[in-house]
Amino acid sequence: MKQMNVQQLNQLIPGTILLEGHASTLYTKAFASDLMSDVLRFQMEQTVLVTGLCTIQVLRTAEMSNITCIIFARGKRVSPDMLALAEEHHITLIESALTLFEISGRLYQGGLEPVYR
C-alpha cells in the first residue's frame, strides 16, 4: 500500500498548503465528497478528504472522524474561523483551483486508494 506525506501528496496536485498539521502523518487513502453525512459514515484514519464544501462544519467533521488533511477544490477559500479550528486540531489544509474530479484523479493515479472497494 502506497503511503505519502503531505508534501508528497501535494506535489501530485499541486495546491497551496495553508496550514500543515502533523508533518509525519502518512496517507494511504482519499475520500471525495461535498456531503459531510457521508464522510461520517466511514473509517477515515490516514485518509485525505477532498471537498468542494467550504464551511466550518467540514472542519468539525474532520475532527470527529480523525481526518488530518483536507483539500478544498474549485478555488474555495478557507475562512479565518476555519483556519483557527484547523490549527487547534492540527489539521492540514490545502487549497486548489482544480475540480474535485481532477484532484481525485491525480491522487488516485499517484497511488492513494478509496476508503472501500
Next chain:
Amino acid sequence: MKFCYEITGGDFSAGGSASSQVKKTLKQFNIAPQVLRRIAVALYEAEMNVVAHAWRGSMCVNINVDHLSVVVEDEGPGIEDIERAMEEGFSTATEEVRQMGFGAGMGLPNIRKNSDEMELTSTPGIGTRLTLTIRF
C-alpha cells in the same frame, strides 16, 4: 463523571462544539481511537440534529468505567414518525442544512451504527430525547 452542554438550534457555526468538548475530555482516558471516533461521530450527528431541527437542547454525557451513556434532549418540533426517520435517506432538513453538507437522511442510521444501544422518543410539538450507550 457527568458533563452537560447546551446546544442552540440554528447556530451552525457553534454546531459540534459540545461533541468536540466531550472528545477532548475522553482523550485523557485510555480509550481506543476507533471507539473514540464512534463516540465522536454519534455525538456530532446527534448535536447537528438539534442544531438543524430544534430550538434548543442539551447533551449530557456520563463517563462510566466501561461505557459512555449519553442523553441528548431538545425542545423543538419533534419527530412525527420515528420509524421513517430511522430509514436511510429520509430527511426533513431545510435547504440551509443541506448547504452545510448535512440533511441527507443518514444521521440517525449512522448514530445507531456507531452506538451499542440507542433509544429515541419524541413528542411532536414538544421535543425529542435520544439516549445512547457506547461501550469502551
